[in-house]
Amino acid sequence: MTSVTMTVNGKSVTRDVEPNTLLVQFIRENLRLTGTHVGCDTSQCGACTVHVNGDSVKSCTMLAVQAEGADVTTIEGLANGDELHPMQEAFKENHGLQCGFCTPGMIMSAVDLVKRNPNPSEDTIRHELEGNICRCTGYHNIVKSVKSAAEKMGG
Amino acid sequence: MSAVENGIGASVTRKEDQRFITGNGNYLDDINKAGQAYGHFLRSPYAHAKIKNIDLTAARAAPGVIDIFVGADMAADEVGGLICGWGISSKDGSPHVAPPHPCLAMGSVKHVGDQVAFVVAESVQEAKDAAELIEVDYEELPSVTDVRKAGVAGAAQVHDEAPGNQCYDWEIGDKEAVDAAFANAHHVTKMDLINNRLAPNPMEPRAALGEYDRGTGEYTLYTTSQNPHVARLILSAFVNIAPEHKLRVIAPDVGGGFGSKIFVYAEETTTIWASKKVGRPIKWTADRSEAFMTDAHGRDHATHAEMAFDADGHILGFRVATKANMGAYLSTFASAVPTYLYATLLNGQYKMPCIYAEVQALFTNTTPVDAYRGAGRPEATYVVERMMERAARDMNMDPTDLRMKNFIAPDAYPYETPVIMTYDSGDYPQTLNLAKNMISYDGFQARKAESASRGKLRGIGSAAYIEACGIAPSAAVGSLGAGVGLWESAEVRFNPTGSVTVFTGSHSHGQGHETTFAQLIADKLGVPFDNVEVVHGDTTKVPFGMGTYGSRSLAVGGSAIVKAADKIVEKAKKIAAHLMEASADDIEHAHGVFSVAGTDKQLTIGEIAFAAYVPHNYPEDLEPGLAENAFYDPLNFTFPAGTHIAEVEIDPATGVVEVVDWAAADDFGNVINPMIVEGQVHGGVAQGIGQALLEGVVYDDDSGQLLTGSYMDYCMPRADDLPNFKVEATNTPCPSNPLGVKGCGEAGAIAAPAALMNAITDALGKEIDMPATPEKVWRAAQSA
Ligand code: FES
Ligand code: FES
DSSP states (O other), rough: OOEEEEEETEEEEEEEEEEBHHHIIIIIIISTEEEEEOOOOSSOOOTEEEEEEEEEEEESSGGGGTTOOEEEEEEGTSBBTOOOOOHHHHHHHHTOOOOOSSSHHHHHHHHHHHOOOOOOHHHHHHHHGOOOOOOSTHHHHHHHHHHHHHHTTTT | OOOSSSSTOOOOTTTTHHHHHOOOOBBGOOOOOOTTTTEEEEEEESSSEEEEEEEOOOTTTTTEEEEEOOOOOOOTOOOOOOOOOOOOOOOSSOOOOOOOOOOOOOSSOOSOOOEEEEESSSSHHHHHHHHHHOOOEEEEEEOOOOHHHEEEEEOSSSSSGGGEEEEEEEEEEOOHHHHHHHOOOOOEEEEEEEEEEEEEOSSSOOOEEEETTTTTTTEEEEEOOHHHHHHHHHIITTTTTSOOOGEEOOOOOOOOOTTTSSSOOHHHHHHHHHHHHHHHHHEEOOOHHHHHHSSSSEEEEEEEEEEEEEEEEEEEEEEEEEEEEEESSTTTTTTTTTTTTTGGGTTTOOSSSSSSEEEEEEEOOOOOOEEEEEEEOOOHHHHHHHHHHHHHHHTOHHHHHHHHHBBBBBTOOOOEEETSOOOOOOOOHHHHHHHHHHHHHHHHHHHHHHHHTTTTTEEEEEEEEEEEBBBOOHHHHHHTTTTSSSOEEEEEOOOTTTTEEESSSSOOOSSHHHHHHHHHHHHHHOOGGGGEEEOBBBBSSSOOOOSSTTTIIIIIIIIHHHHHHHHHHHHHHHHHHHHTOGGGGGGETTTTEEEEESSSSSEHHHHHHHHHOOOOOOOSOOOOOOEEEEEESSOOOBOOOOEEEEEEEEEETTTTTEEEEEEEEEEEOOOOHHHHHHHHHHHHHEEEHHHHHHHIOOOOOOTTSSSSSSTSSSOOOGGGGGGEEEEEEOOOOOOOOOTTTOSSSSHHHHHHHHHHHHHHHHHHTTTOOSOOHHHHHHHHHTOO
């Protein structure tokens, strides 16, 4: 066991973990923040996407101990209290989700995408979301959601 | 526009989204129980092998191990094997062959990933580590995975019980009539078609959490199921886990299903059984690689088809012979998929005087094959629509003209096909014309020329699909071999303050029932949308229901809700009559307002609900309370139909197919929530495009190893593989259910593969099999 400390959704957390604990396991099992999902075992699906120091990261590709001292945001920390993030709002308004399983990762990726491309074209959105698999929506409404959120976020 | 806010026809945003967009969904792996242990399956590394010995000594001594179970342990408890719930008879009248399907192997393994042992430990990691210490002495046996080879003399035998690997050899239609039609044909089109094997891949992997309560003797199984009551029934009545009243099955938020979560699998069965053995809750969650090996696959047909035409291009007869891969064992509804869900739709949208279809189902050393989005109907549409397009080319006609010439006329309903279906409504010329307009069909030649000027190959292709949904009338499916009825249940329960809880036997795993069903109540009973809660997925809370598959939730489950709402109205009228001192016959009702005809006296449903629960002034002969149950058994299947047209551009230098445009014109009957319906079409089309361009389960022909066992090898459609979709609807209301709805969940997956492959054929001028990978397309383009 090793001790690991990081800031998650604005709160400092310290836990003892096995050194091979993945960041996603740490988030789901140690912190019981279950909004971050696991959809694959080959780092392909993006269901586990969170922000580490402001950048989107597949949390299954990283050990918890590698996030020592980092500032981590999960889907649970995206809204400002009861006020949804514009990206969350846009997914709801544009029916950008069906079963919801890919959604937290998709939203976290999309927030990062818009941060880097404030005014993304449809092509950019499709290309940038290539690391997040959704089996339900056919992406049509996800692309629409991201576009609309980007506009609202003032891009 | 709907008459009431958020009522029928309104694109209401979804109730369920709030929890999903904030990370507060409650999927199975999110649930933990106090004292929970973790299960892990040791799986066969071989496609086919005899198990000579299993040595658990080292594994049992490994850290954290609580217990390890093998097939003999389950057999000793008389916990039976898994069943197939639909009986199919062969041509000679003999029943299909259903070899034993143990949850844990009994002396042999039949496909890569077959369960050998179940390790229960304090953590997932410890369970996995211990499983590696299990010593299994295998004797590898020859295997067969290709359905075209399984029935050939000398092929490896999967089961002793199934000589020649045959599960059944079934037929439908009139062979003599078809032979006669071909004898008189002016033109015959022939094709050999492969419908590639697919892995369903809902993004949430399957999982189970079993718990046994020693105090009450009750089991609780949390499972990623589309139909928890059916799971309970099978686990009780056939698998012998516990009597139904002692088994609670909960399907919480489920992250997609597409059919693969209909079935009762070995994993949840073993998990719930073992929870009593170890006296602790046990959780098992599939890795994606386990999902590839064990989630029931879809499709996998090899078909030879022949269609006969007269000199004017009218269809005279249709002859189809299909080999269907069942995999290593018969999954829960596997037998029905290539028969009653497939061959009965080979009539397509056309006037076909006669059809004869033979289906041989074969066992192979592969993952079991069962219903996957569309289930049989995509396979049927693929055969019919590839044939129509090919025939048109053979006869030098425009494919849409050939279709138009052969369509069933819009005034010909009810229309009986030669393969036992009675189509109830439709307007096929209308959807075809709409799709053509949407994609500017007439401008295609100019676009093709423009592409050619850039060295690109452009193609256009259509598919006019039909499906039978809203499954299904119980008596009809019973006569065809189903082991269950296919009605649905509902309860509409008013609370004293006027809000409503709806209990449904349908299950939502992405379809948005919590929203659509609330719209029904808002519309029918005038209750504000936000005051309606929809409960599903827990056998203890909701009445016995059949679950969600076959685009049945609204047509069957929604109809049950409407029936219950009608009963509410009936009772409310009596209460209203009493309160307003009028005769019940004089009470008029619209959207939750009850008025006395010809007066301005009126009461709202909320006031009536309150009176029903606080019956101080109440009809003497009436029971208090306002809650009604209904069961709805459909009168017929529903027949959604439409035309999808795909346009592609191929780069002959790379073989990459770009889907440049997509027009979907669908007739789903009445639509409750257009936004949700469009979303269903998008998702279905995406899966259909996936099948045609990218996806395909591949086994090594020699070793039977699964070569596409992860997202590294199995190509899932991603955002940049797909276009935006043009989606429009027409409406011929379904006459056989009170809502006039037909179902929309599968349409896209049914239409898309044929449309896309027709477009690719058009571009290349030659035929290739799915998936049209860049390599295949490039080769075809080079030799063009
Ligand atoms: S779980 Fe991390 S990419 Fe799939
Ligand atoms: S909404 Fe189901 S996987 Fe994306």
